[in-house]
Amino acid sequence: EHTSPTDSEKLIPAAENNNKKEKMSQQAVNGIPCKGGKVLTLDNMNPNVKRVEYAVRGPIVQRAVQIEKELREGVKKPFTEVIKANIGDAHAMGQKPITFLRQVLALCSYPELLEDNKFPDDAKKRARRILEACGGHSIGAYSASQGIECIRQDVARYIERRDGGISSNPDNIYLSTGASDAIVTMLKLLVCGEGCDRTGVMISIPQYPLYSAALADLGAVQISYYLDEDKCWSLDVAELRRALNAAREHCNPRVLCIINPGNPTGQVQSRQCIEDVIRFAKEEHLFLMADEVYQDNVYAEGSKFHSFKKVLFEMGPEYSSTVEMASFHSTSKCYMGECGFRGGYMEVINMDPEVKAQLTKLVSVRLCPPVPGQALLDLVVNPPQHDEPSYSTFMKERTAVLAALAEKARLTEEIFNTVPGITCNPVQGAMYTFPRITLPQKAIDKAKELGQVPDMFYCMRLLEEEGICLVPGSGFGQREGTFHFRMTILPPTEKLKVVLKKISDFHMRFTKEFS
Numbered sequence: 001e002h003t004s005p006t007d008s009e010k011l012i013p014a015a016e017n018n019n020k021k022e023k024m025s026q027q028a029v030n031g032i033p034c035k036g037g038k039v040l041t042l043d044n045m046n047p048n049v050k051r052v053e054y055a056v057r058g059p060i061v062q063r064a065v066q067i068e069k070e071l072r073e074g075v076k077k078p079f080t081e082v083i084k085a086n087i088g089d090a091h092a093m094g095q096k097p098i099t100f101l102r103q104v105l106a107l108c109s110y111p112e113l114l115e116d117n118k119f120p121d122d123a124k125k126r127a128r129r130i131l132e133a134c135g136g137h138s139i140g141a142y143s144a145s146q147g148i149e150c151i152r153q154d155v156a157r158y159i160e161r162r163d164g165g166i167s168s169n170p171d172n173i174y175l176s177t178g179a180s181d182a183i184v185t186m187l188k189l190l191v192c193g194e195g196c197d198r199t200g201v202m203i204s205i206p207q208y209p210l211y212s213a214a215l216a217d218l219g220a221v222q223i224s225y226y227l228d229e230d231k232c233w234s235l236d237v238a239e240l241r242r243a244l245n246a247a248r249e250h251c252n253p254r255v256l257c258i259i260n261p262g263n264p265t266g267q268v269q270s271r272q273c274i275e276d277v278i279r280f281a282k283e284e285h286l287f288l289m290a291d292e293v294y295q296d297n298v299y300a301e302g303s304k305f306h307s308f309k310k311v312l313f314e315m316g317p318e319y320s321s322t323v324e325m326a327s328f329h330s331t332s333k334c335y336m337g338e339c340g341f342r343g344g345y346m347e348v349i350n351m352d353p354e355v356k357a358q359l360t361k362l363v364s365v366r367l368c369p370p371v372p373g374q375a376l377l378d379l380v381v382n383p384p385q386h387d388e389p390s391y392s393t394f395m396k397e398r399t400a401v402l403a404a405l406a407e408k409a410r411l412t413e414e415i416f417n418t419v420p421g422i423t424c425n426p427v428q429g430a431m432y433t434f435p436r437i438t439l440p441q442k443a444i445d446k447a448k449e450l451g452q453v454p455d456m457f458y459c460m461r462l463l464e465e466e467g468i469c470l471v472p473g474s475g476f477g478q479r480e481g482t483f484h485f486r487m488t489i490l491p492p493t494e495k496l497k498v499v500l501k502k503i504s505d506f507h508m509r510f511t512k513e514f515s
Contacts, residue, residue: 090337147175
């Protein structure tokens with residue numbers, strides 16, 4: 001579980017640092033390290049980096065990679081492959097790329113294909129438009145730091161269509177290396193102050209560990225607010241207020257991060273909930289960060305995605321002209337699953353123009369987001385239209401991917417809830433389930449004896465015995481005394497059924513062993 005540090009805890013690293021600096025100054029004269037000693041050591045490296053943890057690619061995943069190597073070398077295991085259900089990587093799990101997206105990217109990468117009659121005219125038209133906007137008509141050239149202008153215009157038009165006509169200014173759009181890059185950039189702008197004035201950032205527990213990792217790296221204070229598992233991981237403003245008031249004793253809360261649809265919990269927020277959150281942000285003078293990368297991944301009956309921006313503007317000028325916000329989207333999720341291209345965008349609302357100039361300067365240091373990722377994003381926000389030749393295939397493929405995910409969400413909840421000791425909330429959206437597991441006391445004691453968190457012990461045993469790689473709930477944060485794991489619902493349906501059966505059988509066996 002993540003907790004915010006007290007003032008005394010925050011002072012300890014500074015004292016330790018001073019001792020280390022004295023030690024270093026004895027080891028080096030005029031900046032020249034002592035003979036044989038390393039310039040960069042664990043003792044003198046950036047202490048914030050050492051505090052960074054990222055469970056999605058943590059020890060379990062490292063062990064999974066080792067096991068895969070052992071299997072290739074002929075080591076006998078009780079399974080023949082490792083199934084990595086730890087990360088939302090759709091194509092790695094067997095999802096096929098959307099034809100139109102890859103056709104246009106192929107044309108952009110190798111323009112000579114524009115003469116090939118195998119490619120439809122609308123794909124060629126999109127590719128020519130993108131190439132004309134690139135330096136030297138090549139996606140190998142740098143772009144403007146904020147992103148290619150015509151693509152930012154397409155993103156703005158997409159947002160306007162999505163939000164029922166509410167205007168979007170391309171100057172407020174920043175293309176990025178996936179959504180993660182934009183989220184970290186925004187946090188960089190927001191974090192300042194020392195001691196009790198240090199910026200506090202409110203994040204949901206369970207959370208996506210990008211947030212806790214970025215806050216550790218930036219030396220910001222994490223303020224944890226808990227989602228309500230008993231109410232399908234809903235967000236309650238009373239809990240936001242509790243967390244905020246407690247945090248004010250040791251930091252300066254300035255930011256509220258929301259993930260909707262939720263990761264790892266898969267909940268979809270109601271419109272009323274979003275309104276309540278926006279009111280709370282205005283009352284408490286907080287900057288809102290809305291992570292909306294799963295906006296097309298909504299499965300449950302009665303659930304609907306509402307963008308924070310749309311709700312903000314429908315609440316009227318009292319809110320829409322004052323609440324400062326950044327919202328994020330990506331090409332990695334939804335029906336696309338194009339994680340490797342690292343495409344994404346951020347839209348900023350009500351940002352101080354002087355701060356916006358600083359943001360533009362900050363992104364320019366990184367030169368530009370990957371241009372193939374920008375091109376892919378353009379196709380996501382400007383897909384084939386109903387009068388174009390690629391439309392029917394595109395819609396058929398898109399619908400099939402989302403329908404399969406909806407079926408797998410239902411299947412996962414249904415099967416897990418038949419297993420004694422596993423409780424699974426409905427997967428309303430996103431790509432994950434976060435079931436609660438009941439662990440026998442003897443298993444908890446055994447884990448402590450091994451120096452492991454109980455759900456890490458559970459997941460490691462599952463990996464060694466069944467070859468299934470999950471992420472323990474402790475990597476995302478959870479209420480004291482509860483245990484969970486996160487599993488992606490991305491494997492093909494038949495393979496997912498095997499995974500669910502193996503986990504169910506393992507849970508029964510594990511429970512029996514430690515009862």
